[in-house]
Amino acid sequence: MVAILGRIVGVVPRGDAVTRYDKTADGVRIAYQVFGDGPIDVLNAGGLWWNLEFQWTDRWMLRYFDRLARLGRVIQFDLA
Numbered sequence: 001m002v003a004i005l006g007r008i009v010g011v012v013p014r015g016d017a018v019t020r021y022d023k024t025a026d027g028v029r030i031a032y033q034v035f036g037d038g039p040i041d042v043l044n045a046g047g048l049w050w051n052l053e054f055q056w057t058d059r060w061m062l063r064y065f066d067r068l069a070r071l072g073r074v075i076q077f078d079l080a
Contacts, residue, residue, distance in 0.1 A: 017033035019032070019052050020034075032077040033075075034073060035065070035069055036069030036072060036073045037073060038069065038072035038073060041075060042075070044074055
């Protein structure tokens with residue numbers, strides 16, 4: 001996972017996360033998003049039932065993401 005996160009470049013503005021894809025050394029495909037611009041990196045593993053893009057349609061999740069993004073740069077992932 002560290003190798004994937006090390007390749008992330010730039011910060012996506014809050015509420016406008018773009019889904020990107022990568023593959024681990026052992027072949028597992030991972031979808032990830034990066035947003036926010038606070039002083040620390042926050043890793044959000046998310047839930048088992050949420051699709052990375054679909055979760056942006058839920059108003060409660062939007063509020064949650066807004067709060068996370070105020071803490072720092074949020075990195076969230078899901079198996080693709």
